[in-house]
Amino acid sequence: MEQSIRYTPFFLLCGVLIVSLIVGLLSRRSDRGGYGVQVRSIGHASIGAAIASNWMSAASFLGIAGVFFLNGYFAFAYILGWTGGYVLLLVLMGSQIRRFGKYTAPDFVEARYDSSVARVFSAVIAIVISLIYCVAQYKGIGMVFAWMFGIDYTQALVFGTLITFVYLVVAGGLKAARNPQMHYLVLIISFVVPLMLIAKKLGYNWLVPQFSYGRALRDLPEQVSNAYLFPWTFGSPYEWIALCFTLMVGTAGLPHVLSRFYTVPNNRDARWGVVWGLFFIGLLYWSAPAFGAFARTWLTNSGTILTPADSQALADIIVIKTAEWVGLNEIFVSVLAIGGILAAISTITGLLVTGAGAISYDIYYRLINPKATESHLLLVAKGATLALALLVLVIAVNPPGLIAQITAVAFALAGNTLFPVFLLGIWWDRANKYGAIAGMMVGTIITFAPILLGNLIPTLRTILPPTSSALVGAPVVILTMIIVSRLTPPPPERLRRFLVEKVHSP
Protein backbone atom coordinates (compact mmCIF):
# COMPACT_ATOMS: atom_id res chain seq x y z
CA MET A 1 0.00 0.00 0.00
CA GLU A 2 2.66 2.51 1.09
CA GLN A 3 6.22 2.39 -0.15
CA SER A 4 8.44 5.01 1.35
CA ILE A 5 9.51 5.51 4.91
CA ARG A 6 8.23 8.65 6.63
CA TYR A 7 11.21 10.23 8.33
CA THR A 8 9.53 13.02 10.29
CA PRO A 9 7.43 10.76 12.56
CA PHE A 10 10.32 8.35 12.93
CA PHE A 11 12.79 10.95 14.16
CA LEU A 12 10.12 12.57 16.32
CA LEU A 13 9.39 9.18 17.89
CA CYS A 14 13.07 8.55 18.61
CA GLY A 15 13.32 12.02 20.11
CA VAL A 16 10.27 11.55 22.33
CA LEU A 17 11.43 8.17 23.62
CA ILE A 18 14.91 9.48 24.41
CA VAL A 19 13.58 12.60 26.10
CA SER A 20 11.15 10.60 28.21
CA LEU A 21 14.00 8.34 29.32
CA ILE A 22 16.11 11.33 30.29
CA VAL A 23 13.23 12.98 32.10
CA GLY A 24 12.60 9.71 33.90
CA LEU A 25 16.23 9.49 34.92
CA LEU A 26 16.36 13.06 36.16
CA SER A 27 13.12 12.88 38.11
CA ARG A 28 14.36 9.67 39.69
CA ARG A 29 17.48 11.40 40.85
CA SER A 30 15.64 14.41 42.22
CA ASP A 31 13.11 12.55 44.36
CA ARG A 32 15.41 9.83 45.59
CA GLY A 33 14.86 10.97 49.18
CA GLY A 34 11.11 10.57 49.18
CA TYR A 35 10.92 7.48 47.02
CA GLY A 36 7.66 5.63 47.47
CA VAL A 37 6.22 8.16 49.89
CA GLN A 38 2.87 9.54 48.81
CA VAL A 39 2.60 13.27 48.63
CA ARG A 40 -0.48 14.40 50.50
CA SER A 41 -1.14 17.65 48.80
CA ILE A 42 -1.88 16.55 45.25
CA GLY A 43 -4.93 18.27 43.87
CA HIS A 44 -8.03 16.49 42.64
CA ALA A 45 -7.38 17.62 39.07
CA SER A 46 -3.97 16.03 39.17
CA ILE A 47 -5.42 12.76 40.46
CA GLY A 48 -7.95 12.97 37.65
CA ALA A 49 -5.21 13.44 35.08
CA ALA A 50 -3.50 10.35 36.45
CA ILE A 51 -6.74 8.38 36.14
CA ALA A 52 -7.17 9.60 32.56
CA SER A 53 -3.59 8.89 31.56
CA ASN A 54 -3.87 5.38 32.98
CA TRP A 55 -7.06 4.95 30.96
CA MET A 56 -6.01 6.33 27.59
CA SER A 57 -4.91 3.42 25.43
CA ALA A 58 -4.72 2.86 21.71
CA ALA A 59 -8.41 1.96 21.89
CA SER A 60 -9.29 5.50 22.97
CA PHE A 61 -6.68 7.29 20.89
CA LEU A 62 -6.99 5.36 17.63
CA GLY A 63 -9.87 2.92 18.04
CA ILE A 64 -12.91 5.10 18.76
CA ALA A 65 -12.41 7.35 15.73
CA GLY A 66 -12.16 4.23 13.57
CA VAL A 67 -15.40 2.81 14.89
CA PHE A 68 -17.15 6.13 14.29
CA PHE A 69 -15.73 6.30 10.78
CA LEU A 70 -17.20 2.88 10.03
CA ASN A 71 -20.31 2.78 12.18
CA GLY A 72 -21.47 6.32 13.02
CA TYR A 73 -23.90 6.49 15.93
CA PHE A 74 -23.01 2.94 16.97
CA ALA A 75 -19.62 4.21 18.17
CA PHE A 76 -21.38 6.10 20.96
CA ALA A 77 -21.96 2.74 22.64
CA TYR A 78 -18.19 2.55 23.08
CA ILE A 79 -17.85 6.15 24.19
CA LEU A 80 -20.66 5.95 26.73
CA GLY A 81 -19.64 2.51 27.94
CA TRP A 82 -16.12 3.68 28.63
CA THR A 83 -17.24 6.79 30.49
CA GLY A 84 -20.44 5.65 32.21
CA GLY A 85 -18.53 2.71 33.68
CA TYR A 86 -16.76 5.13 35.99
CA VAL A 87 -20.10 6.17 37.47
CA LEU A 88 -20.81 2.53 38.24
CA LEU A 89 -17.36 2.04 39.73
CA LEU A 90 -17.51 5.15 41.88
CA VAL A 91 -21.06 4.66 43.09
CA LEU A 92 -21.10 0.93 43.73
CA MET A 93 -17.67 0.02 44.99
CA GLY A 94 -14.94 2.64 44.85
CA SER A 95 -14.97 3.59 48.54
CA GLN A 96 -15.82 0.13 49.82
CA ILE A 97 -13.04 -1.65 47.95
CA ARG A 98 -10.65 0.98 49.16
CA ARG A 99 -11.70 0.48 52.75
CA PHE A 100 -11.25 -3.23 52.21
CA GLY A 101 -7.58 -2.44 51.66
CA LYS A 102 -6.49 -4.99 49.06
CA TYR A 103 -4.63 -3.62 46.11
CA THR A 104 -5.01 -6.19 43.35
CA ALA A 105 -7.93 -8.28 42.15
CA PRO A 106 -6.39 -11.61 43.31
CA ASP A 107 -5.57 -10.11 46.73
CA PHE A 108 -9.12 -8.92 47.16
CA VAL A 109 -10.61 -12.22 46.05
CA GLU A 110 -8.45 -14.26 48.41
CA ALA A 111 -9.10 -12.00 51.37
CA ARG A 112 -12.83 -11.69 50.81
CA TYR A 113 -13.59 -15.26 49.83
CA ASP A 114 -10.98 -16.87 52.06
CA SER A 115 -9.85 -19.23 49.33
CA SER A 116 -6.60 -19.63 47.47
CA VAL A 117 -8.38 -21.51 44.68
CA ALA A 118 -10.56 -18.46 44.05
CA ARG A 119 -7.41 -16.38 44.11
CA VAL A 120 -5.73 -18.45 41.41
CA PHE A 121 -8.90 -18.29 39.32
CA SER A 122 -9.04 -14.52 39.54
CA ALA A 123 -5.31 -14.26 38.83
CA VAL A 124 -5.68 -16.31 35.66
CA ILE A 125 -8.62 -14.13 34.62
CA ALA A 126 -6.60 -10.97 35.30
CA ILE A 127 -3.80 -12.34 33.13
CA VAL A 128 -6.15 -13.19 30.27
CA ILE A 129 -7.70 -9.72 30.48
CA SER A 130 -4.22 -8.18 30.24
CA LEU A 131 -3.40 -10.42 27.29
CA ILE A 132 -6.49 -9.51 25.27
CA TYR A 133 -6.11 -5.82 26.10
CA CYS A 134 -2.48 -5.99 25.00
CA VAL A 135 -3.35 -7.61 21.68
CA ALA A 136 -5.39 -4.52 20.83
CA GLN A 137 -2.49 -2.24 21.77
CA TYR A 138 -0.07 -4.28 19.68
CA LYS A 139 -2.40 -3.99 16.73
CA GLY A 140 -2.30 -0.22 17.12
CA ILE A 141 1.49 -0.22 17.26
CA GLY A 142 1.72 -2.54 14.25
CA MET A 143 -0.65 -0.37 12.19
CA VAL A 144 1.15 2.87 13.01
CA PHE A 145 4.58 1.41 12.36
CA ALA A 146 3.40 -0.10 9.08
CA TRP A 147 2.23 3.36 8.08
CA MET A 148 5.42 4.99 9.29
CA PHE A 149 7.86 2.71 7.50
CA GLY A 150 5.75 1.71 4.55
CA ILE A 151 6.19 -1.98 5.37
CA ASP A 152 3.58 -4.68 5.82
CA TYR A 153 1.67 -5.17 9.04
CA THR A 154 3.42 -8.30 10.32
CA GLN A 155 6.92 -6.89 9.85
CA ALA A 156 5.84 -3.64 11.46
CA LEU A 157 4.30 -5.54 14.34
CA VAL A 158 7.51 -7.45 15.08
CA PHE A 159 9.59 -4.29 14.72
CA GLY A 160 7.23 -2.23 16.86
CA THR A 161 7.13 -4.91 19.55
CA LEU A 162 10.90 -4.96 19.59
CA ILE A 163 11.11 -1.20 20.07
CA THR A 164 8.44 -1.31 22.77
CA PHE A 165 10.24 -4.10 24.53
CA VAL A 166 13.64 -2.45 24.42
CA TYR A 167 12.04 0.73 25.76
CA LEU A 168 10.28 -1.25 28.47
CA VAL A 169 13.45 -3.03 29.56
CA VAL A 170 15.56 0.13 29.51
CA ALA A 171 12.89 2.24 31.23
CA GLY A 172 12.15 -0.54 33.70
CA GLY A 173 15.85 -1.07 34.40
CA LEU A 174 16.26 2.61 35.11
CA LYS A 175 13.02 2.60 37.13
CA ALA A 176 12.15 5.69 35.17
CA ALA A 177 9.15 7.12 36.95
CA ARG A 178 6.52 8.11 34.45
CA ASN A 179 4.76 11.36 35.17
CA PRO A 180 1.07 10.63 34.51
CA GLN A 181 -0.06 14.27 34.45
CA MET A 182 2.55 15.12 31.84
CA HIS A 183 1.64 12.00 29.89
CA TYR A 184 -2.02 12.99 29.81
CA LEU A 185 -1.20 16.53 28.76
CA VAL A 186 1.02 15.36 25.92
CA LEU A 187 -1.62 12.90 24.68
CA ILE A 188 -4.58 15.27 24.80
CA ILE A 189 -2.69 18.10 23.10
CA SER A 190 -1.36 15.82 20.41
CA PHE A 191 -4.94 14.67 19.82
CA VAL A 192 -6.92 17.91 19.91
CA VAL A 193 -4.56 20.39 18.24
CA PRO A 194 -4.27 18.41 14.96
CA LEU A 195 -8.05 17.95 15.06
CA MET A 196 -8.56 21.72 15.22
CA LEU A 197 -6.23 22.17 12.27
CA ILE A 198 -8.11 19.51 10.30
CA ALA A 199 -11.40 21.31 10.97
CA LYS A 200 -9.83 24.56 9.81
CA LYS A 201 -8.48 23.01 6.60
CA LEU A 202 -11.92 21.66 5.76
CA GLY A 203 -13.56 25.01 6.49
CA TYR A 204 -15.41 24.16 9.68
CA ASN A 205 -15.35 25.94 13.01
CA TRP A 206 -11.89 25.04 14.27
CA LEU A 207 -12.27 26.32 17.83
CA VAL A 208 -14.70 23.59 18.81
CA PRO A 209 -14.34 20.76 16.29
CA GLN A 210 -16.22 18.66 18.84
CA PHE A 211 -19.32 20.58 17.75
CA SER A 212 -18.54 21.39 14.16
CA TYR A 213 -18.23 17.78 13.08
CA GLY A 214 -22.03 17.64 13.37
CA ARG A 215 -22.22 20.29 10.65
CA ALA A 216 -19.73 18.27 8.60
CA LEU A 217 -21.93 15.20 8.90
CA ARG A 218 -24.97 17.15 7.69
CA ASP A 219 -23.00 18.43 4.70
CA LEU A 220 -22.31 14.92 3.43
CA PRO A 221 -24.49 13.56 0.60
CA GLU A 222 -27.88 12.70 2.06
CA GLN A 223 -27.52 8.95 1.91
CA VAL A 224 -24.14 8.93 3.67
CA SER A 225 -25.22 11.56 6.15
CA ASN A 226 -28.35 9.64 7.06
CA ALA A 227 -26.39 6.46 7.55
CA TYR A 228 -24.18 8.20 10.10
CA LEU A 229 -26.93 10.05 11.92
CA PHE A 230 -29.57 7.35 12.04
CA PRO A 231 -29.05 5.28 15.18
CA TRP A 232 -29.70 1.82 13.83
CA THR A 233 -27.85 1.74 10.51
CA PHE A 234 -24.93 -0.27 11.79
CA GLY A 235 -26.33 -2.20 14.72
CA SER A 236 -29.61 -3.15 16.35
CA PRO A 237 -30.81 -1.51 19.58
CA TYR A 238 -30.03 -4.77 21.38
CA GLU A 239 -26.45 -4.74 20.10
CA TRP A 240 -26.02 -1.12 21.11
CA ILE A 241 -27.36 -1.56 24.62
CA ALA A 242 -25.54 -4.85 25.18
CA LEU A 243 -22.22 -3.34 24.11
CA CYS A 244 -22.68 -0.18 26.18
CA PHE A 245 -23.66 -2.17 29.28
CA THR A 246 -20.78 -4.64 28.83
CA LEU A 247 -18.20 -1.88 28.61
CA MET A 248 -19.66 -0.23 31.70
CA VAL A 249 -19.55 -3.27 33.95
CA GLY A 250 -16.20 -4.18 32.41
CA THR A 251 -14.79 -0.78 33.39
CA ALA A 252 -16.00 -1.32 36.93
CA GLY A 253 -14.35 -4.76 37.03
CA LEU A 254 -11.08 -3.98 35.28
CA PRO A 255 -8.15 -4.67 37.63
CA HIS A 256 -5.87 -1.87 36.45
CA VAL A 257 -8.63 0.73 36.65
CA LEU A 258 -9.55 -0.30 40.15
CA SER A 259 -5.98 -0.16 41.39
CA ARG A 260 -5.97 3.57 40.58
CA PHE A 261 -8.18 4.01 43.63
CA TYR A 262 -5.24 3.07 45.83
CA THR A 263 -2.49 5.26 44.50
CA VAL A 264 -4.19 8.24 46.13
CA PRO A 265 -3.68 9.03 49.83
CA ASN A 266 -7.32 9.03 50.92
CA ASN A 267 -10.74 7.88 49.97
CA ARG A 268 -12.28 11.29 49.50
CA ASP A 269 -9.48 12.45 47.19
CA ALA A 270 -9.89 9.26 45.16
CA ARG A 271 -13.63 9.92 44.74
CA TRP A 272 -13.14 13.53 43.68
CA GLY A 273 -10.32 12.48 41.39
CA VAL A 274 -12.86 10.42 39.44
CA VAL A 275 -14.90 13.54 38.63
CA TRP A 276 -11.85 15.18 37.09
CA GLY A 277 -10.74 11.93 35.51
CA LEU A 278 -14.07 11.62 33.72
CA PHE A 279 -13.79 15.17 32.48
CA PHE A 280 -10.30 14.56 31.11
CA ILE A 281 -11.36 11.31 29.48
CA GLY A 282 -14.40 13.14 28.13
CA LEU A 283 -12.17 15.69 26.38
CA LEU A 284 -10.76 12.84 24.31
CA TYR A 285 -14.09 11.14 23.66
CA TRP A 286 -15.88 14.33 22.69
CA SER A 287 -13.21 14.83 20.06
CA ALA A 288 -12.63 11.32 18.70
CA PRO A 289 -15.76 11.01 16.49
CA ALA A 290 -14.77 14.25 14.76
CA PHE A 291 -11.82 12.49 13.11
CA GLY A 292 -14.16 9.89 11.64
CA ALA A 293 -16.57 12.54 10.40
CA PHE A 294 -13.86 14.74 8.85
CA ALA A 295 -12.31 11.69 7.20
CA ARG A 296 -15.64 11.04 5.48
CA THR A 297 -15.89 14.72 4.52
CA TRP A 298 -12.49 14.62 2.84
CA LEU A 299 -13.30 11.38 1.03
CA THR A 300 -16.50 12.93 -0.29
CA ASN A 301 -14.92 16.25 -1.26
CA SER A 302 -12.05 14.62 -3.09
CA GLY A 303 -14.24 12.04 -4.75
CA THR A 304 -12.18 9.19 -3.33
CA ILE A 305 -14.06 5.94 -3.07
CA LEU A 306 -12.96 3.35 -0.54
CA THR A 307 -14.18 -0.22 -0.76
CA PRO A 308 -15.63 -1.56 2.50
CA ALA A 309 -12.53 -3.72 2.88
CA ASP A 310 -10.27 -0.68 2.48
CA SER A 311 -12.30 1.30 5.01
CA GLN A 312 -12.07 -1.59 7.44
CA ALA A 313 -8.30 -1.80 6.95
CA LEU A 314 -7.80 1.94 7.44
CA ALA A 315 -10.24 2.44 10.31
CA ASP A 316 -7.72 1.89 13.08
CA ILE A 317 -5.38 4.56 11.77
CA ILE A 318 -8.08 6.86 10.43
CA VAL A 319 -6.95 9.49 12.97
CA ILE A 320 -3.56 9.68 11.28
CA LYS A 321 -4.92 9.17 7.76
CA THR A 322 -7.36 12.07 8.08
CA ALA A 323 -4.57 14.43 9.03
CA GLU A 324 -2.52 13.21 6.10
CA TRP A 325 -5.38 13.35 3.62
CA VAL A 326 -6.39 16.94 4.34
CA GLY A 327 -2.75 17.96 3.90
CA LEU A 328 -1.76 18.89 7.41
CA ASN A 329 1.88 19.77 8.01
CA GLU A 330 3.94 16.60 8.45
CA ILE A 331 4.80 17.56 11.99
CA PHE A 332 1.16 17.44 13.07
CA VAL A 333 0.56 14.15 11.29
CA SER A 334 3.58 12.77 13.13
CA VAL A 335 2.36 14.12 16.44
CA LEU A 336 -0.85 12.12 16.03
CA ALA A 337 1.05 8.97 15.14
CA ILE A 338 3.34 9.30 18.10
CA GLY A 339 0.46 10.05 20.44
CA GLY A 340 -1.07 6.74 19.36
CA ILE A 341 2.19 4.88 19.93
CA LEU A 342 2.74 6.48 23.34
CA ALA A 343 -0.80 5.63 24.44
CA ALA A 344 -0.23 2.03 23.36
CA ILE A 345 3.24 1.68 24.90
CA SER A 346 2.23 3.07 28.28
CA THR A 347 -0.79 0.78 28.40
CA ILE A 348 1.28 -2.24 27.41
CA THR A 349 3.82 -1.43 30.10
CA GLY A 350 1.14 -1.29 32.79
CA LEU A 351 -0.62 -4.43 31.59
CA LEU A 352 2.49 -6.56 31.19
CA VAL A 353 3.67 -5.57 34.64
CA THR A 354 0.26 -6.49 36.11
CA GLY A 355 0.19 -9.75 34.18
CA ALA A 356 3.74 -10.72 35.08
CA GLY A 357 3.06 -9.85 38.72
CA ALA A 358 0.04 -12.14 38.73
CA ILE A 359 2.06 -14.97 37.20
CA SER A 360 5.11 -14.66 39.45
CA TYR A 361 3.34 -13.92 42.72
CA ASP A 362 -0.24 -15.20 42.54
CA ILE A 363 0.53 -18.35 40.61
CA TYR A 364 4.22 -19.22 40.92
CA TYR A 365 4.86 -18.14 44.51
CA ARG A 366 1.48 -19.00 45.98
CA LEU A 367 0.92 -22.22 44.10
CA ILE A 368 4.11 -23.75 42.75
CA ASN A 369 7.06 -22.67 44.86
CA PRO A 370 6.23 -20.98 48.19
CA LYS A 371 9.91 -21.06 49.20
CA ALA A 372 11.06 -18.89 46.30
CA THR A 373 13.35 -16.01 47.19
CA GLU A 374 12.71 -12.46 46.10
CA SER A 375 15.41 -12.46 43.43
CA HIS A 376 14.08 -15.74 42.14
CA LEU A 377 10.57 -14.24 41.89
CA LEU A 378 11.96 -11.25 40.04
CA LEU A 379 13.51 -13.61 37.53
CA VAL A 380 10.16 -15.38 37.09
CA ALA A 381 8.45 -12.03 36.61
CA LYS A 382 10.93 -11.04 33.92
CA GLY A 383 10.52 -14.37 32.17
CA ALA A 384 6.75 -14.02 32.43
CA THR A 385 6.85 -10.55 30.89
CA LEU A 386 8.82 -11.91 27.95
CA ALA A 387 6.52 -14.92 27.57
CA LEU A 388 3.40 -12.73 27.71
CA ALA A 389 4.85 -10.28 25.21
CA LEU A 390 5.63 -13.11 22.76
CA LEU A 391 2.22 -14.70 23.24
CA VAL A 392 0.52 -11.38 22.53
CA LEU A 393 2.69 -10.94 19.46
CA VAL A 394 1.61 -14.32 18.09
CA ILE A 395 -2.08 -13.50 18.58
CA ALA A 396 -1.71 -9.99 17.21
CA VAL A 397 -0.32 -11.24 13.89
CA ASN A 398 -3.90 -12.07 12.92
CA PRO A 399 -5.91 -9.48 14.83
CA PRO A 400 -9.48 -10.74 15.22
CA GLY A 401 -11.09 -7.31 14.83
CA LEU A 402 -10.76 -3.56 15.24
CA ILE A 403 -8.74 -2.22 18.15
CA ALA A 404 -11.88 -1.13 19.96
CA GLN A 405 -13.55 -4.50 19.38
CA ILE A 406 -10.61 -6.53 20.71
CA THR A 407 -10.47 -4.30 23.76
CA ALA A 408 -14.19 -4.78 24.27
CA VAL A 409 -13.69 -8.54 24.62
CA ALA A 410 -11.35 -7.88 27.54
CA PHE A 411 -14.09 -5.74 29.08
CA ALA A 412 -16.65 -8.49 28.51
CA LEU A 413 -14.44 -10.93 30.41
CA ALA A 414 -13.95 -8.47 33.27
CA GLY A 415 -17.68 -7.70 33.37
CA ASN A 416 -18.61 -11.39 33.38
CA THR A 417 -16.19 -12.45 36.08
CA LEU A 418 -14.49 -9.87 38.27
CA PHE A 419 -17.38 -7.38 38.35
CA PRO A 420 -19.88 -9.83 39.92
CA VAL A 421 -17.20 -11.10 42.31
CA PHE A 422 -16.42 -7.57 43.51
CA LEU A 423 -20.05 -6.49 43.61
CA LEU A 424 -21.39 -9.39 45.66
CA GLY A 425 -18.19 -9.54 47.69
CA ILE A 426 -18.96 -6.08 48.94
CA TRP A 427 -22.72 -5.89 48.98
CA TRP A 428 -23.70 -9.35 50.16
CA ASP A 429 -22.12 -10.87 53.24
CA ARG A 430 -23.44 -14.31 52.35
CA ALA A 431 -21.44 -14.61 49.10
CA ASN A 432 -18.85 -17.36 49.66
CA LYS A 433 -15.94 -19.00 47.90
CA TYR A 434 -18.03 -21.68 46.22
CA GLY A 435 -20.24 -19.01 44.73
CA ALA A 436 -17.26 -16.96 43.60
CA ILE A 437 -15.51 -19.91 41.94
CA ALA A 438 -18.70 -21.11 40.24
CA GLY A 439 -19.45 -17.55 39.14
CA MET A 440 -16.01 -17.01 37.62
CA MET A 441 -16.22 -20.33 35.78
CA VAL A 442 -19.66 -19.56 34.34
CA GLY A 443 -18.50 -16.04 33.43
CA THR A 444 -15.46 -17.36 31.59
CA ILE A 445 -17.60 -19.84 29.67
CA ILE A 446 -20.10 -17.14 28.73
CA THR A 447 -17.31 -14.87 27.48
CA PHE A 448 -15.56 -17.45 25.33
CA ALA A 449 -18.44 -19.65 24.18
CA PRO A 450 -19.58 -17.26 21.41
CA ILE A 451 -15.97 -16.84 20.25
CA LEU A 452 -15.14 -20.55 20.17
CA LEU A 453 -18.52 -22.03 19.29
CA GLY A 454 -19.99 -19.11 17.34
CA ASN A 455 -19.43 -20.80 14.01
CA LEU A 456 -21.20 -23.96 15.09
CA ILE A 457 -24.13 -22.28 16.80
CA PRO A 458 -24.82 -18.93 15.10
CA THR A 459 -27.61 -17.94 17.54
CA LEU A 460 -24.99 -17.88 20.27
CA ARG A 461 -23.40 -14.88 18.57
CA THR A 462 -26.73 -13.14 18.25
CA ILE A 463 -27.53 -13.45 21.94
CA LEU A 464 -23.98 -13.09 23.17
CA PRO A 465 -21.95 -10.99 20.74
CA PRO A 466 -18.27 -11.52 21.73
CA THR A 467 -17.82 -7.81 22.46
CA SER A 468 -21.09 -7.49 24.36
CA SER A 469 -21.72 -10.67 26.31
CA ALA A 470 -22.04 -9.08 29.75
CA LEU A 471 -25.59 -7.77 29.35
CA VAL A 472 -26.73 -11.37 29.62
CA GLY A 473 -23.54 -12.69 31.23
CA ALA A 474 -23.20 -10.47 34.31
CA PRO A 475 -26.76 -11.12 35.59
CA VAL A 476 -26.40 -14.86 34.93
CA VAL A 477 -23.13 -14.94 36.84
CA ILE A 478 -24.60 -12.94 39.72
CA LEU A 479 -27.51 -15.38 39.86
CA THR A 480 -25.11 -18.35 39.79
CA MET A 481 -23.15 -16.86 42.66
CA ILE A 482 -26.29 -16.29 44.70
CA ILE A 483 -27.65 -19.81 44.15
CA VAL A 484 -24.36 -21.59 44.79
CA SER A 485 -23.59 -19.46 47.86
CA ARG A 486 -27.05 -20.19 49.29
CA LEU A 487 -26.56 -23.92 48.88
CA THR A 488 -23.19 -23.95 50.64
CA PRO A 489 -22.05 -22.85 54.12
CA PRO A 490 -21.72 -19.09 54.80
CA PRO A 491 -18.29 -17.44 54.94
CA PRO A 492 -16.55 -17.31 58.36
CA GLU A 493 -17.84 -14.84 60.93
CA ARG A 494 -14.62 -12.82 61.14
CA LEU A 495 -14.95 -11.97 57.44
CA ARG A 496 -18.53 -10.84 57.79
CA ARG A 497 -17.66 -8.80 60.85
CA PHE A 498 -14.83 -7.18 58.92
CA LEU A 499 -17.29 -6.27 56.16
CA VAL A 500 -19.70 -4.67 58.62
CA GLU A 501 -17.18 -2.87 60.77
CA LYS A 502 -14.53 -1.82 58.29
CA VAL A 503 -15.90 -1.86 54.77
CA HIS A 504 -19.35 -0.47 55.44
CA SER A 505 -18.63 2.12 58.11
CA PRO A 506 -18.24 5.82 57.37
Add this chain to the structure above:
Amino acid sequence: MSQTNEQEPPSRDDLRINFFRPRAGFMRKEVTIIWITLAAWAIMTFGMPIHLALTHSDPTRTLAEVPYIFGIPAYFWFSGQFLILWFIFLCFIFNVLIDWLSSSYRRRR
Protein backbone atom coordinates in the same frame (compact mmCIF):
# COMPACT_ATOMS: atom_id res chain seq x y z
CA MET B 1 -40.96 4.35 58.00
CA SER B 2 -37.39 3.70 58.98
CA GLN B 3 -37.28 6.36 61.70
CA THR B 4 -37.56 3.90 64.59
CA ASN B 5 -34.87 1.66 63.15
CA GLU B 6 -32.46 4.51 62.73
CA GLN B 7 -32.51 5.37 66.40
CA GLU B 8 -31.17 1.99 67.44
CA PRO B 9 -28.05 0.81 65.62
CA PRO B 10 -28.05 -2.86 64.60
CA SER B 11 -26.73 -5.22 67.24
CA ARG B 12 -23.16 -6.47 67.16
CA ASP B 13 -24.30 -9.95 66.30
CA ASP B 14 -26.17 -8.88 63.23
CA LEU B 15 -23.67 -9.26 60.41
CA ARG B 16 -26.07 -9.17 57.51
CA ILE B 17 -25.17 -7.03 54.53
CA ASN B 18 -27.53 -6.89 51.65
CA PHE B 19 -27.80 -4.15 49.08
CA PHE B 20 -31.56 -4.62 48.93
CA ARG B 21 -31.98 -4.63 52.71
CA PRO B 22 -29.36 -2.13 53.91
CA ARG B 23 -28.54 -1.83 57.59
CA ALA B 24 -30.16 1.01 59.45
CA GLY B 25 -28.21 4.25 59.78
CA PHE B 26 -25.25 5.15 57.62
CA MET B 27 -25.58 2.27 55.20
CA ARG B 28 -29.27 2.82 54.56
CA LYS B 29 -28.69 6.46 53.66
CA GLU B 30 -25.69 5.56 51.57
CA VAL B 31 -27.69 2.97 49.65
CA THR B 32 -30.46 5.52 49.06
CA ILE B 33 -27.92 7.88 47.50
CA ILE B 34 -26.56 5.01 45.41
CA TRP B 35 -30.03 4.07 44.17
CA ILE B 36 -30.83 7.63 43.15
CA THR B 37 -27.53 8.00 41.29
CA LEU B 38 -27.90 4.61 39.61
CA ALA B 39 -31.44 5.42 38.50
CA ALA B 40 -30.32 8.74 37.02
CA TRP B 41 -27.48 6.89 35.31
CA ALA B 42 -29.55 4.04 33.90
CA ILE B 43 -32.57 6.03 32.74
CA MET B 44 -30.49 8.55 30.84
CA THR B 45 -28.07 6.01 29.34
CA PHE B 46 -30.48 3.29 28.31
CA GLY B 47 -33.69 5.32 28.15
CA MET B 48 -32.57 7.09 24.98
CA PRO B 49 -31.73 3.99 22.89
CA ILE B 50 -34.90 2.29 24.10
CA HIS B 51 -36.94 5.36 23.17
CA LEU B 52 -35.23 5.54 19.79
CA ALA B 53 -35.77 1.84 19.18
CA LEU B 54 -39.47 2.14 19.92
CA THR B 55 -40.18 5.28 17.95
CA HIS B 56 -37.63 5.51 15.16
CA SER B 57 -37.24 2.71 12.70
CA ASP B 58 -37.26 4.47 9.35
CA PRO B 59 -34.09 6.49 8.62
CA THR B 60 -35.38 9.17 6.25
CA ARG B 61 -38.61 9.81 8.15
CA THR B 62 -36.81 9.83 11.48
CA LEU B 63 -34.26 12.40 10.44
CA ALA B 64 -36.96 14.63 8.99
CA GLU B 65 -39.09 14.49 12.13
CA VAL B 66 -36.74 14.57 15.11
CA PRO B 67 -35.80 17.88 16.76
CA TYR B 68 -32.39 19.33 15.94
CA ILE B 69 -29.90 21.01 18.20
CA PHE B 70 -26.56 22.57 17.17
CA GLY B 71 -27.35 21.47 13.63
CA ILE B 72 -27.56 17.76 14.41
CA PRO B 73 -30.40 15.53 15.58
CA ALA B 74 -30.99 16.12 19.28
CA TYR B 75 -30.60 12.45 20.20
CA PHE B 76 -27.25 12.37 18.40
CA TRP B 77 -25.96 15.31 20.40
CA PHE B 78 -27.44 13.82 23.56
CA SER B 79 -25.54 10.53 23.15
CA GLY B 80 -22.34 11.97 21.75
CA GLN B 81 -21.83 14.88 24.06
CA PHE B 82 -24.42 15.55 26.70
CA LEU B 83 -24.32 12.15 28.43
CA ILE B 84 -20.62 12.44 29.26
CA LEU B 85 -21.39 15.77 30.93
CA TRP B 86 -24.26 14.08 32.71
CA PHE B 87 -21.91 11.35 34.03
CA ILE B 88 -19.52 13.99 35.34
CA PHE B 89 -22.44 15.79 36.99
CA LEU B 90 -23.67 12.54 38.59
CA CYS B 91 -20.25 11.79 40.04
CA PHE B 92 -20.08 15.34 41.35
CA ILE B 93 -23.47 15.17 43.07
CA PHE B 94 -22.74 11.71 44.42
CA ASN B 95 -19.50 12.95 45.97
CA VAL B 96 -21.19 15.97 47.53
CA LEU B 97 -23.86 13.76 49.07
CA ILE B 98 -21.41 11.15 50.34
CA ASP B 99 -19.15 13.86 51.77
CA TRP B 100 -22.12 15.30 53.62
CA LEU B 101 -23.23 11.89 54.84
CA SER B 102 -19.86 10.73 56.07
CA SER B 103 -19.06 14.00 57.81
CA SER B 104 -22.40 13.98 59.61
CA TYR B 105 -21.78 10.40 60.78
CA ARG B 106 -18.24 11.08 61.83
CA ARG B 107 -19.41 13.96 63.97
CA ARG B 108 -22.01 11.73 65.59
CA ARG B 109 -19.47 9.08 66.58
